Amino acid sequence: MLKVGLQLFTVREDLERDFEGTIAKIAELGYQGVEFAGFYGRSAEQINELLKKHNLEVVGSHTQYADLVNDAQSLIDYNKAIGNKYIIVPYLSEEQRGNWPEIFANLRKIAEVCNQNGVTLLYHNHDFELTEKIGEHTVLDALYSELPADLIQVELDTAWVQYSGYDAVEYIEKYAGRLPLVHWKDFKRTDEGIQMMELNEGEVDVARIGDAAAKAGVEWIVVEQDNSLQAPMQSIEQSINWVKSYGAKGGLVNV
Template sequence: MLKLGLQLYTLRDLLEQDFKGTLAKVAELGYQGVEFHHFYGYSAEEVRSLLDELGLEMVGTHVQYDSLVNDFDQVVSYHKAIGNRNIIVPHLSEEQRSDWNLVFANLKEISNKLKPHDMVLLYHNHDFELTEKINEKTALDTLFSTLPEEVLAELDTCWIHYAGYDPVEYIAAYEGRLPIVHWKDLKRNSDGSPLTVELGQGEVDVAAVGDAADKAGVEWIVVEQDYCTNPPLESIETSLNWIKQYVNNGGKVNV
């Protein structure tokens, strides 16, 4: 059964104002785990103590590519102390991906350096990895076919959909290499640009995504909303209420 997490980027403004109180509300709503993108100056010991106090599990952490390349030892030390083993590259800038071969080489080296620390490297996609091609294949597929299987996927199913691909097919294709899936919905603005919305409010077949993730043996399915037009805590509660209805209809998520 899928475990339910929240990517805390959704609540970034609230976390900056009240880190501890916001995490407490996430736990109170019923999310099992959290995925970090920032720690707002809190020490590793403080973060770990707070998670233990609130009963929240550590899903993983988004760590900037440059930090992994240039500050590897510091990253490992902090994440060991908070009890995190899933190190996730969240994004590549246009400048960074101007040389995909260098990216592949660096990610392979980072993955190898994480192994002795019992940590694993994951890569999180946006839409550009699917719209950009390398030798007639999507950059995403080229990345994972080039890198060793120890480098795992965190598929963001919303961005796969927005790029024009079927997230259900992608989940099935990456079965066995896919511990975490991002669960996200969107609508399109009048100019075609994406607007992330609460689960069940947009055009993504989020129920099919949940079913496919469970079938593929995914461990964590993680709610994320890049931008909220409603108050963010209200948005994550709305998404959670949709998930509860999905579970009532047979969905396999632990809520």
């Protein structure tokens, strides 16, 4: 059974206004865990107390590439203190991309430090890793070919895979066994590019994604909505309500 978490980037403005109250609401809605994207000045002790109070687990932590290159150890120490075993590189800016051999070498070094400390490094994709190629392979596939599964694992963002023209289910099946986390997202294409949507409101077959993730042995399926047309807290409530209905119809989720 899949555990269902929320990527906190979705409600970043709410967290800025009321960190503790927002976390409480997330738990009340039925999410079982949270994936951090920053800690808003809170100490590890404060994070632990808040998670324990609301019976929430740590899914993982999106941690900036440059910060990991500069000082991986202190970031690892903080994450270990909150019981997090997955540190995830969430994004590479346009300025950081291009020299892929150097990026892969840096990720190898970071992953080795993570492994030495009993945590696991993951990489989270957007679209450019699938639209850019190294030889005959997408950057994403080249990365996972260059670095073995015992060094780096996969957090697959299924919406960006679909948006890039690939089948997210095929990618889930491809990386089964090194895929502990999957981002569960929906979207619509617009004249401007992409508009993220609540689950089952866009063009992604999100039930099919959930089924495939469960079959692949994914540990956490993580709701994320980069942007929304309504208040983010309304969006995450609408999405978790759909998740509950999906589970009621036989979807392999534990909510």
